[in-house]
Amino acid sequence: MTTDNTTVFVSGATGFIALHVVSDLLKAGYIVIGSGRSKEKNDGLLRRFNNHPNLSVEIVKDIAAPNAFDEVFKKHGKKIKVVLHTASPFHFQTTDFEKDLLTPAVNGTKSILKAIKEYAADTVEKVVITSSVAALVNPGDMGNPSLLISEESWNRDTWESCQANAVAAYCGSKKFAEKAAWEFLKENKSSVKFSLSTVNPGYVFGPQMFADSLKNGINTSSGIIAELVHSKAGGQFQNYSGVFIDVRDVSKAHLVAFENPECAGQRLVLSEGLFCSQEAVDALNEEFPQLRGKIATGEPGSGPSFLEKNSCKFDNSKTKKLLGFKFYNLRDCIVDTASQMLEVQNQV
Incomplete structure (x- = not known):
C-alpha cells in the first residue's frame, strides 16, 4: 500500500498508544483522521501536532453509543482506506463492570465495523483492532507456569466469570470485543472488502508521545513504573x-499490520518477554543514581526466579517473524519511561 493520499482513520486518537500511532502515520506520509471525545481534546491533539496539514479530528462522544461512528463514516467513508480502532475503556475504577468495561468495548467495536459496512464497504481495505494479551489469557491463568500462550490462545473466562473484579472484567472486555470483530467479519464477508488484523500487546511501557501529558495522569501500565519511582526506601510494592512491550513497538506494529499483506487475518501478540516489578525496581536503582537509597529495593535479583514460579510461558515467534523488527528490551523501556517522568517532575 502506498502512503500517497491513503487516508487512515484512528479511533481514540488522543490515547497513549494512539498518539504514537498518529505520529508514525504522519511521519510515513499518510492522511490521518482521528476521533476524540470532545472539541477540547481534539483541539489539544491538533495543537500537539502543530496543526499538521494531513491531520483532522472528529468528535465521537461515546464509543458505546449505538451508531457512534456513523457520522464520521457518512462524512469521510468514501476516502478512508484503513481503520485503526484503538478506542476502548482501560481503567479499574468501577464496580459496574458490564456498563463501564464490557459493553462499551464490545459495542464500540461493533459500531465501527457496522459504520464501515454501511458507509465505506467498498473503500475500507484494512482494519486493525487494538486488542490485548488479556484476550489470550485471564488473570488467574497468567500465573500458571505450566501454561503456554500463543497467537491461537483465548482467555477462557465467560461473560459472567470475568465479572469477578475490575481486572478480570477489563481482560474479558478485550476478549469479547475481539471475538465480536472476528465474528462480524465472518458474518459479513460478502458485503465488506476489508481484511482484519489484531494487535495484542502485554503491559505497555515506554515514554508518552508528549511529556506534558504526564501532568494529566498516566496510562494504566506505566502507572506501575510511576509507583516504583515514587516508592519509599525500605517500602513494600x-x-x-x-x-x-514498549509503546513505540506497539505503534510500529499497527502500521506493519496493515502494510504487510501477510498480517491479514492474523493476531499479532506483542511481547518482548516477561517482566515483574522487582526487575523494574532493580533497573531504576541501577540506572538512576538520584533514586538510589530513596526508593524501594525489594529483593534485588530475585525477579527471574519469581517469574519462573509465577508466570505462564509465551510463544509469539510467529508474530515476531511477521513484523520483522526488533522490540525494545526491558531495561531501555523502563529507563526511557522513568527518565521522562523524572524530567517532568524536574528531578533530573
Missing part, C-alpha cells in the same frame, strides 16, 4: 508480573 506489589510485584506485578506479565509480558511487556
